[in-house]
Amino acid sequence: MSKIHINKDQIEQLEKQKRVHLINSLGGFKSVALVGTSDKKGNENLAIFSSFFHIGANPPLIGMIFRPSPPERDTLHNIFETGFYTINHINEAICKQAHQTSARYDEGVSEFDATNLKSEYKNDFFAPFVVESNIQLGVEFKEKMDISINSTTMIIGEIIQIYIPENCLLDDGFIDIEKANTITCSGLDSYHKTIQLDRLSYAKPDKEITSLL
């Protein structure tokens, strides 16, 4: 493929929205999910994020990045106030509703109501799960780290509740999230379903990789 080269000066000179689209596309396909929270009084909030990343399996830790702006501010406020949040995978059927949660609703409006997604509470976990989501995680806030370079905030949480479709959990612990209809996103606004190419064996020097399927 014939390539364009864009250097640092050209990146800096891009019109703001164009740069936002460009840079958001460059990291590759992203984990995208709905974060459910509630304040102490039970006022619910739901917001879409695409900045999740795996930090470790023991303890099971997941990270995410927050910008200092609404609607992310409400989610962050509730996490600090209550210590709990849910991460709910998005599937094709709820893709538009999930995207709609990024609208800046007036204070007091629940994105669950505004987008017709249903909340549910189970096993005494404080934060609301999204009923329509096939993979749901209950997460306990563990640590906040300020990223001073651009005033964003990293939040680390421990996964303490897991709900997954029973036919998606394989014997070795792998979850077939494609079978659970989980989708991915790229850039700010592009959503994609997936087709599995392969599962590959653990790599060793001088040994041919084999398919695990």
Add this chain to the structure above:
Amino acid sequence: MSKIHINKDQIEQLEKQKRVHLINSLGGFKSVALVGTSDKKGNENLAIFSSFFHIGANPPLIGMIFRPSPPERDTLHNIFETGFYTINHINEAICKQAHQTSARYDEGVSEFDATNLKSEYKNDFFAPFVVESNIQLGVEFKEKMDISINSTTMIIGEIIQIYIPENCLLDDGFIDIEKANTITCSGLDSYHKTIQLDRLSYAKPDKEITSLL
């Protein structure tokens, strides 16, 4: 879908490898790419990572997580020693070679040689790009943050060189990474290509979302 519930105690009691597979699957589809580095003497290193995340567009910042183990240690060492690295998207044609870079080769062995991927240097950027990759980023190391909770390390870099196929850059700055054959991964070892569902308009309260396609 009928769901299984796994709670904190059950997660802790899982056999180690099973827990690693399970927790790595939970975050959703991940950005996966090859990180190219070189030490001061020009000894090249190439390693696959799936822990990239967008931090901001102005300046253009990308984050990643490193565990304190090889082969990630070599990559981290070279980043600290030289200040530069490349992030190269993976496509279906090089998926197995990319996965093979995770093998623990002896010191002095370049994963470029071991996996038959070709390195290239351009526009005076210090670190090696992967020729077979359609989207290539040149990144300058900016900041290291220690994540004490599990002894991992977060690295923040600024994207200062971008190479993308010219037919994949849209007018609004969005890069069609699917058209560039970029793939995604889930868990430790599952690779997936994608099918775009839609690009959705900027969400506003009381306004219907429309397709940008």
